Amino acid sequence: MLAISTSWRSEISDEGLEIIQAILDLGVEGVELEYRITTPMLKEILPLLKKKRVSAVSLHNFFPLPEGLPKEKASGDVFSLSAPDREERELAVKYTLRTMEWAEELGARAVVLHLGKIPMDDPMEDLKKLYDQKKIQTGEGKNFIEGQKKIRARKSVKHLDAALRSLEKLALEADRRRILLAVENRFNLQDFPDFDEFKILFREFSGGPVRYWHDLGHATVQQNLDLADQKEFLENFSHLLAGVHLHGCRGYDDHYAPGSGEEDYSLLQNFLRPDTLLVVETHHRASREEMLQGLEFLRARGIS
Numbered sequence: 298m299l300a301i302s303t304s305w306r307s308e309i310s311d312e313g314l315e316i317i318q319a320i321l322d323l324g325v326e327g328v329e330l331e332y333r334i335t336t337p338m339l340k341e342i343l344p345l346l347k348k349k350r351v352s353a354v355s356l357h358n359f360f361p362l363p364e365g366l367p368k369e370k371a372s373g374d375v376f377s378l379s380a381p382d383r384e385e386r387e388l389a390v391k392y393t394l395r396t397m398e399w400a401e402e403l404g405a406r407a408v409v410l411h412l413g414k415i416p417m418d419d420p421m422e423d424l425k426k427l428y429d430q431k432k433i434q435t436g437e438g439k440n441f442i443e444g445q446k447k448i449r450a451r452k453s454v455k456h457l458d459a460a461l462r463s464l465e466k467l468a469l470e471a472d473r474r475r476i477l478l479a480v481e482n483r484f485n486l487q488d489f490p491d492f493d494e495f496k497i498l499f500r501e502f503s504g505g506p507v508r509y510w511h512d513l514g515h516a517t518v519q520q521n522l523d524l525a526d527q528k529e530f531l532e533n534f535s536h537l538l539a540g541v542h543l544h545g546c547r548g549y550d551d552h553y554a555p556g557s558g559e560e561d562y563s564l565l566q567n568f569l570r571p572d573t574l575l576v577v578e579t580h581h582r583a584s585r586e587e588m589l590q591g592l593e594f595l596r597a598r599g600i601s
């Protein structure tokens with residue numbers, strides 16, 4: 298069953314009912330509830346969830362938006378589960394546990410996690426300029442990427458250790474609640490984890506509830522920028538695949554309607570299973586008409 302993330306409307310609406318009704322009007326009854334949904338918005342949505350008018354298939358951490366945080370600061374990275382700072386890490390664990398409680402309450406099968414960022418000077422604007430200048434595959438582009446990855450690697454060890462500590466606590470609770478903790482592949486070079494870090498995480502939690510969530514748009518961006526090979530991720534982690542985010546990608550811009558960009562659905566389909574959660578994760582730049590076309594595109598390919 299296809300579901301749609303509330304991210305499609307939550308950037309531009311503070312009305313929970315309005316967001317859900319817009320999704321229902323597309324003929325879709327599955328949703329992923331995400332971090333821009335505030336407690337008042339959730340209270341509006343709850344009756345529809347309780348009456349099974351709409352079904353929450355997954356929740357995106359941190360849900361609902363922690364009290365005291367303005368909506369414009371809502372983010373899956375507002376607290377870091379890989380922070381070496383114990384106070385921040387404990388806040389991240391606290392609010393992830395709350396998301397898991399809501400996942401159990403609403404019958405959602407998975408909680409989608411960001412694990413934080415490696416602190417370094419942001420290389421993405423320079424990388425995007427290289428892409429625009431068609432220099433990604435040149436010596437200049439390759440040297441820049443290699444240098445930035447070396448800087449990242451020097452800083453990443455303590456973040457890996459911190460993430461393992463956080464996930465150890467969360468995995469015990471997820472097991473008890475029968476919820477999957479789905480770690481998402483990310484967009485930026487400095488985002489955590491990268492491919493090698495994913496391998497370590499999954500080795501440490503083998504057989505448990507820690508799984509992989511594949512974001513097709515992010516993977517396409519990283520491949521376009523020569524940061525990662527999407528096929529390598531899918532081949533190595535598809536046995537742990539809990540779900541996917543489906544959205545259009547054009548160069549290094551994503552979250553358009555599915556099928557409207559360069560994303561490779563033929564590759565992805567080789568790794569989908571009947572129980573893989575399928576979530577369309579667009580932003581409001583996708584119009585209703587584009588969303589309807591995107592849903593039809595997916596269904597025509599058998600992704601539904």
